[in-house]
Amino acid sequence: MEIPVMVGAGLVVIGAGIGIGRIGGSAMEAIARQPEATGKIQTAMLIAAALIEGIGFAALFAVG
Amino acid sequence: MVKAIRFFFSVLLMMIYSSAFGSEPEYDTINHTQTESLDLKSSIKEQINHHLQDSHDFHLFSDETTGKHYGFPLPVILWDDGLHVFMSSEFHHGETVVQSDEKFYTLNHGKIYKTDAEGTVNYDAEHHHVINEKPLDFSITKNVFMIFFVGLLLFLMLRSTARSYKKRGDLPSGIGRFLEPIIVFVREDIAKPNIGAKHYKKYMSFLLTVFFFIWLVNLFGLTPIGVNITNNIAVTFALAVMTYLITTFTAKKDYWKHIFWMPGVPVPMKVVLAPIELLGTIIKPFSLMIRLYANITAGHIVIMSIIGMMFVFQNWIGSSLSFILALVLGILELLVAALQAYIFTMLSALYFGSAVEEHDHH
Numbered sequence: 023m024e025i026p027v028m029v030g031a032g033l034v035v036i037g038a039g040i041g042i043g044r045i046g047g048s049a050m051e052a053i054a055r056q057p058e059a060t061g062k063i064q065t066a067m068l069i070a071a072a073l074i075e076g077i078g079f080a081a082l083f084a085v086g
Numbered sequence: 087m088v089k090a091i092r093f094f095f096s097v098l099l100m101m102i103y104s105s106a107f108g109s110e111p112e113y114d115t116i117n118h119t120q121t122e123s124l125d126l127k128s129s130i131k132e133q134i135n136h137h138l139q140d141s142h143d144f145h146l147f148s149d150e151t152t153g154k155h156y157g158f159p160l161p162v163i164l165w166d167d168g169l170h171v172f173m174s175s176e177f178h179h180g181e182t183v184v185q186s187d188e189k190f191y192t193l194n195h196g197k198i199y200k201t202d203a204e205g206t207v208n209y210d211a212e213h214h215h216v217i218n219e220k221p222l223d224f225s226i227t228k229n230v231f232m233i234f235f236v237g238l239l240l241f242l243m244l245r246s247t248a249r250s251y252k253k254r255g256d257l258p259s260g261i262g263r264f265l266e267p268i269i270v271f272v273r274e275d276i277a278k279p280n281i282g283a284k285h286y287k288k289y290m291s292f293l294l295t296v297f298f299f300i301w302l303v304n305l306f307g308l309t310p311i312g313v314n315i316t317n318n319i320a321v322t323f324a325l326a327v328m329t330y331l332i333t334t335f336t337a338k339k340d341y342w343k344h345i346f347w348m349p350g351v352p353v354p355m356k357v358v359l360a361p362i363e364l365l366g367t368i369i370k371p372f373s374l375m376i377r378l379y380a381n382i383t384a385g386h387i388v389i390m391s392i393i394g395m396m397f398v399f400q401n402w403i404g405s406s407l408s409f410i411l412a413l414v415l416g417i418l419e420l421l422v423a424a425l426q427a428y429i430f431t432m433l434s435a436l437y438f439g440s441a442v443e444e445h446d447h448h
Binding site: 061065068069072075076079080082083 | 275279372373374376377380381425428429432433436
């Protein structure tokens with residue numbers, strides 16, 4: 023791999039990491055506020071995280 | 087619990103003891119050690135690449151010192167102006183050329199190429215790719231064999247569950263006791279909330295099949311048999327195409343209306359939105375395909391690299407640390423195996439839901 027490609031792959035991973043981290047953090051907050059809605063929040067969190075992950079992987083494939 | 091912890095630590099201590107005081111190979115010169123470690127690293131890399139590929143024989147393990155391979159051959163089925171069927175053992179792991187009806191075939195890095203009696207293989211000058219012609223390959227490869235096996239296993243498991251309901255009413259027996267909560271989970275937590283109570287029934291068979299199939303296949307990928315079906319992009323492509331076809335062919339009028347002539351937005355926006363929405367219908371299954379494939383591939387590469395690190399370190403601190411890391415990652419992969427099956431099923435259900443959704447408020 024050339025260096026720009028490596029940097030691009032790193033940036034993609036950082037972006038996806040920040041995105042999923044924010045989703046996880048917000049879900050934690052939401053669960054702490056409303057523990058009775060844990061199931062619904064978890065489902066929504068997983069879907070959103072999976073969508074971001076999909077974008078991240080697609081970008082990694084594009085640079086790789 | 088205390089017992090388990092004590093057991094774990096005694097095993098750990100035993101391991102450290104044996105690796106610290108066991109006979110370590112001693113090298114005469116520094117040069118020798120360097121070439122040795124380079125060889126080791128490239129052989130680990132090769133091992134990982136080999137593991138990620140599909141193959142024509144079911145290779146379990148090989149003895150490095152004698153060069154013997156253990157495993158069993160699988161049938162090769164080729165279409166090349168007529169049907170050619172023979173066992174993959176005739177290739178002798180790529181060492182010999184196979185003659186079938188006056189045609190010659192050779193095995194090169196897991197792929198079958200047409201060749202002549204001497205087994206000549208031509209390489210691309212720049213990239214070192216083989217440029218020989220390939221026959222149409224319908225072989226029962228390792229992945230195909232495992233797909234058949236998992237299919238049979240699923241059929242037996244779910245069939246016996248269904249039969250036990252018929253026999254005993256509402257209480258399943260045998261493996262059904264284990265499967266019932268999972269089936270109910272797919273119905274209550276995946277199908278009903280995403281598709282809606284009115285339409286969910288006709289999608290249940292697909293959702294259950296795809297959930298159990300991906301889950302089982304991912305679990306088999308974690309066993310030391312060394313199969314990995316979902317990190318073959320063709321398999322995830324086929325699964326995603328099924329989701330796409332079902333979404334497209336069961337879609338109601340409202341679905342197409344929302345794609346081609348979005349209600350509730352100004353006319354210029356409708357024209358702009360139509361191609362984007364149409365592209366979206368293809369991007370959705372495409373992301374399903376990439377997600378499953380990339381997650382499982384990445385997991386396999388990471389675990390195999392960390393297992394390989396044990397052999398690179400060759401001292402008790404590094405090797406036991408990478409052993410623990412490999413163990414923890416293995417447990418994480420168990421979770422990922424189920425999670426990816428869940429996400430694939432959940433997103434499929436979400437797309438089916440959007441296909442049959444009825445909008446009354448416009």
